[in-house]
Amino acid sequence: MFVVDLLSLLPDQQKVIRDIFQNYWDFQDRWNQQMPAYARDMVTVAIKTAPQEVRQFSQIPILAWGVERVYQRNRDKELLDQCLGRLDWTDFRKSTN
16 A cells, blocks of 8 residues: 555556556455355455465555545545445445345
8 A cells, every 4th residue: 555655646557556456356356256255345454366375465454545545646536436335344235235
């Protein structure tokens, strides 16, 4: 999130930033396919890639802070559309039921 915060200072980086956030949402979707109902829709703190013991991308749980910081800098409404439903658990649960 510190990197996307800095990227948001540069012009024309909105798509790159959205792609970074999309990594988390794609991982969440894969997670949901494998987990029981009570464990679904969690926002991850780590994204593991194959082989899992070698590559891992981690993020302390500040995705909402990152979205807010980026939006304050570049006013990317597409980023809000992409992320807010995932970060607001009650809205996301409604949309997936």
